[in-house]
Amino acid sequence: MKTLYSTLFLLLAWSLSTAALADSDVRPLQYDDVFLLEFASSPAPAPNSDTIVFVRNWMDRMQDRTRSTLWTVNADGSNLQALTSKDQNASQPVWSPDGSRIAYVADGQIHLYWVNSGRQAQISHLQQGPGNLTWSPDGRWIAFSMFEPKRASNPVSLPGRPEGANWAEPPIFIDDMNYRADGRGYLRAGHRHIYIMPAEGGTPIKLTSGDFDHSGQMSFSPDGKSIFFSANRYEDWKSQPINSEIFRLDIESRELTQLTDRNGPDHSPVVSPDGRMIAFAGVDDRRLAHQNHGLYVMNIDGSNIRALTADLDQHIRGFEWAPDSTGLFIYYDAKGSGTIAHQPLRGNRTVLTDEVGGLAYSRPYSGGAFSVMADGRVVFTHASTERPAELAVLSQPRGSVRVNTITDLNRDLLMKRDIGRVEEIWYASSVDEKPIHGWIMYPPGFDPEKKYPLILEIHGGPHTAYGPYFAMELQLMAAQGYVVLYTNPRGSTSYGEDFANLIHHNYPSHDFDDLMDGVDAVIARGYINEDELFITGGSGGGVLTTWAIGHTDRFRAAAAINPVINWYSFVLNADMYNYFTQYWFPALPWEDPEHYLKHSPISYVGNVTTPTLLFTGEADHRTPISETEQYYQALQLLGIDTAMVRIPGASHALHTRPSNHMAKPAYVIYWFEKYRE
Numbered sequence: 001m002k003t004l005y006s007t008l009f010l011l012l013a014w015s016l017s018t019a020a021l022a023d024s025d026v027r028p029l030q031y032d033d034v035f036l037l038e039f040a041s042s043p044a045p046a047p048n049s050d051t052i053v054f055v056r057n058w059m060d061r062m063q064d065r066t067r068s069t070l071w072t073v074n075a076d077g078s079n080l081q082a083l084t085s086k087d088q089n090a091s092q093p094v095w096s097p098d099g100s101r102i103a104y105v106a107d108g109q110i111h112l113y114w115v116n117s118g119r120q121a122q123i124s125h126l127q128q129g130p131g132n133l134t135w136s137p138d139g140r141w142i143a144f145s146m147f148e149p150k151r152a153s154n155p156v157s158l159p160g161r162p163e164g165a166n167w168a169e170p171p172i173f174i175d176d177m178n179y180r181a182d183g184r185g186y187l188r189a190g191h192r193h194i195y196i197m198p199a200e201g202g203t204p205i206k207l208t209s210g211d212f213d214h215s216g217q218m219s220f221s222p223d224g225k226s227i228f229f230s231a232n233r234y235e236d237w238k239s240q241p242i243n244s245e246i247f248r249l250d251i252e253s254r255e256l257t258q259l260t261d262r263n264g265p266d267h268s269p270v271v272s273p274d275g276r277m278i279a280f281a282g283v284d285d286r287r288l289a290h291q292n293h294g295l296y297v298m299n300i301d302g303s304n305i306r307a308l309t310a311d312l313d314q315h316i317r318g319f320e321w322a323p324d325s326t327g328l329f330i331y332y333d334a335k336g337s338g339t340i341a342h343q344p345l346r347g348n349r350t351v352l353t354d355e356v357g358g359l360a361y362s363r364p365y366s367g368g369a370f371s372v373m374a375d376g377r378v379v380f381t382h383a384s385t386e387r388p389a390e391l392a393v394l395s396q397p398r399g400s401v402r403v404n405t406i407t408d409l410n411r412d413l414l415m416k417r418d419i420g421r422v423e424e425i426w427y428a429s430s431v432d433e434k435p436i437h438g439w440i441m442y443p444p445g446f447d448p449e450k451k452y453p454l455i456l457e458i459h460g461g462p463h464t465a466y467g468p469y470f471a472m473e474l475q476l477m478a479a480q481g482y483v484v485l486y487t488n489p490r491g492s493t494s495y496g497e498d499f500a501n502l503i504h505h506n507y508p509s510h511d512f513d514d515l516m517d518g519v520d521a522v523i524a525r526g527y528i529n530e531d532e533l534f535i536t537g538g539s540g541g542g543v544l545t546t547w548a549i550g551h552t553d554r555f556r557a558a559a560a561i562n563p564v565i566n567w568y569s570f571v572l573n574a575d576m577y578n579y580f581t582q583y584w585f586p587a588l589p590w591e592d593p594e595h596y597l598k599h600s601p602i603s604y605v606g607n608v609t610t611p612t613l614l615f616t617g618e619a620d621h622r623t624p625i626s627e628t629e630q631y632y633q634a635l636q637l638l639g640i641d642t643a644m645v646r647i648p649g650a651s652h653a654l655h656t657r658p659s660n661h662m663a664k665p666a667y668v669i670y671w672f673e674k675y676r677e
Helices: 002-021 031-036 411-416 472-478 497-503 511-523 540-549 567-571 577-583 593-598 601-607 625-638 658-674
Strands: 038-045 051-060 065-074 090-095 101-106 109-114 120-122 130-135 141-149 190-198 226-231 245-250 256-258 266-271 277-282 294-299 316-321 327-334 337-344 350-356 370-372 378-382 390-395 402-405 422-428 435-441 452-458 483-488 528-538 557-561 612-617 642-647
Touching: 031 051, 031 411, 031 472, 031 658, 038 090, 038 370, 038 378, 038 390, 051 090, 065 090, 090 130, 101 130, 109 130, 190 226, 226 266, 245 266, 266 316, 277 316, 294 316, 316 370, 327 350, 327 370, 350 390, 422 511, 435 472, 435 511, 452 472, 452 511, 452 540, 452 658, 472 483, 472 658, 483 511, 511 528, 511 540, 528 540, 528 658, 540 557, 540 601, 557 658, 567 577, 567 593, 567 625, 593 601, 601 625, 612 625, 612 658, 625 642, 642 658
Parallel strands: 452 483, 452 528, 528 557, 557 612, 612 642
Antiparallel strands: 038 051, 051 065, 090 101, 101 109, 109 120, 130 141, 141 190, 226 245, 245 256, 266 277, 277 294, 316 327, 327 337, 337 350, 350 378, 370 378, 378 390, 390 402, 422 435, 435 483
16 A cells, blocks of 8 residues: 555656646646545435535545535525534435424434524434435334344354464355445345334334345335335345335335336335325346336336336436426436436426536546425536536426526636536447447647647446546546547447447447547547557446457557456456346356357457556455456566556445545556657
């Protein structure tokens, strides 16, 4: 760790010196500006006023953590003020039905804030962290989900240990299919269950039972006697990782009634304000790598299920009932942009805005959030290429649509730094003329008469998408004088299910051609030095980076972030192996090894001549560091200039620690600078 950060400080000093040589009128971002970022999330409007509570996320430089506090603001942007102190790490704000209280989670416990008095107090003393807080209609109870540990006994007891002997730690016996998860490490035995507790505090009451997980969105019946939720309670749930159904739980009797029954996930039930219907999301499982979840409604008793978005070829990411129960507001991505539309129960859907964005400080393709106010206005996290997510309110005066941004959390950063301009680009694929969407980020002070180095940045997933959002990592690379191209090749979401599944059982393949066509399209503009082309990407982008350098030598250097380079070893090491083997591949690896190797970058490593940097967290269980080590050692055996950067303690989500979020682009630029002309 000490070596890593001492090297990083040298890199920062280098970047500061290069910035000092730039035009005095240009103020590019610096690496440690990561700690200045703030963004809004989880907006929650009061049920009876214009007050909105939201989570204000900020970077703690001393603790190297992202932290969150609750703030309130009026719908017109006035009266912005803190609700919790920075001493609390607060999240998940939920208003009581009468608007008198706000429940939230802080430091692993449930807290209440009383609006009239301004007092707040911890009301729980839980052994595990709660989630999915949900008020009962009368405001007397709070339901939540919580992990319940299961006592795991070791089947072997070793004899002969003398009293006071200093033996090794005992072996750990594992027999669960899912035994580790990225970001959580090796999992404790146990399951998540649903609980309720009195809203004034008290003893939590467990409502569900069995060796099943019960989590996600919950919703009370109008009379408060039942809770609707989603769970996979099939006996063979381990082999059906995405299957789930909607259940009604009778609180008094604990009786469960299953309301849906199909092969596929049904989830996120929400009871309509008039109490007559339930909306939920789901899809018929066809074992495709990407499947769009649609919006459905059914009667409160589970009858008359019907689809509302069968004609919408996009994945529903969120929804909320309109106050009058005549329709819903839905959130989905379309052509990379977060979109909110009004979906009536009967009639045509109306798109309201395509400016929704979320945690874009960490990844360019992160999701946003929205909520509906009592009068039908919508508060949402607003996307922009120029700043992280702010809050905005959407209204519809006289049938028109008006969006008003009501926070400005990053004005201090924007006053001192110049943000790289972003331009949308479309080009045709050389494979089949399909239109490919992307964005070009220019360095501050860009002059089209000059020649610039180009970085091709590739998104992960592979079933995700870039969009017109603020992307700090890309901005930090552009700030060093690079033009950055990022695109959505085939396989990307938000362009229809068929486009996403062009790489189904065929990844990587022609997505590589789509990426190279994008590079050619930018070169044709005349401001790129063709001898200074560079390539990088994380996760699925790391896959395509290593695939690309095995199929072309046009790049001066490459930086592959947490890549997969051997699909055979990947599916037998990744945390979600029971999902990947069923949905990403036509057979188990030993049944069709040729398929796995045909699409593995390691199979083409003998073609590589490109100097390559590899960068992965040591605690990555999604694309394990053993993948990076295989490629590093193969390149070393071939005599290719290569380096490996290991991030101690980091999971697949490298951005979780702000310093790692800073280190990633710093090392990429360091590596690319070594190989510039």
